[in-house]
Every structure is written in structure tokens, then in C-alpha cells.
Amino acid sequence: MTQTQRNELLRAVEVARAGVEYSVQTGATCPCCGQSYARVVSTLPWEDNTRLRYHRCRNRDCVLTTMGINIKSVQVDRDK
Numbered sequence: 356m357t358q359t360q361r362n363e364l365l366r367a368v369e370v371a372r373a374g375v376e377y378s379v380q381t382g383a384t385c386p387c388c389g390q391s392y393a394r395v396v397s398t399l400p401w402e403d404n405t406r407l408r409y410h411r412c413r414n415r416d417c418v419l420t421t422m423g424i425n426i427k428s429v430q431v432d433r434d435k
């Protein structure tokens with residue numbers, strides 16, 4: 356693994372932990388491989404107009420999948 360790949364991986368893991376934006380159209384997009392519609396593992400109740408979900412990437416070759424890292428997503432209710 357090159358230094359650049361290492362940095363990209365660390366960044367993707369960081370984003371997965373911090374949370375990506377949840378889209379009603381495409382669900383959560385994996386910050387590592389860019390695959391959308393990540394499989395939902397758990398959905399939390401709405402809280403202060405935001406809702407958190409945890410996902411697993413659908414791409415079996417994705418590093419986040421092989422490392423067993425969940426992707427957090429944040430949905431914001433913009434109508435309110």
C-alpha cells in the first residue's frame with residue numbers, strides 16, 4: 356500500500372465514523388469506494404430534526420467491508 360492509498364483509506368474511515376449525508380434518492384454513499392445505497396444496519400429515531408443510520412457498504416471488495424467498518428449517515432429534515 357502506498358502512502359497516498361494509506362491516506363485515502365484513513366480519510367475514508369474518518370468520514371465513515373463522522374458520518375456522510377443521507378440522501379432520500381441514493382441512501383448513503385460509501386466514502387471509501389463511492390458505492391451508493393449502502394445496506395442499512397440500524398436506523399435511529401428522529402432527534403432534533405436529524406436521524407442517524409448505520410450502514411455497511413455493498414461492495415465486497417471495499418476496504419470498509421473487509422475491515423467490518425460501519426458507515427454512519429445523517430439525514431436532516433430540511434422541511435422543518
Ligand SMILES: [Zn+2]
Nearest residue numbers: 385388412417
Ligand atoms: Zn465501499
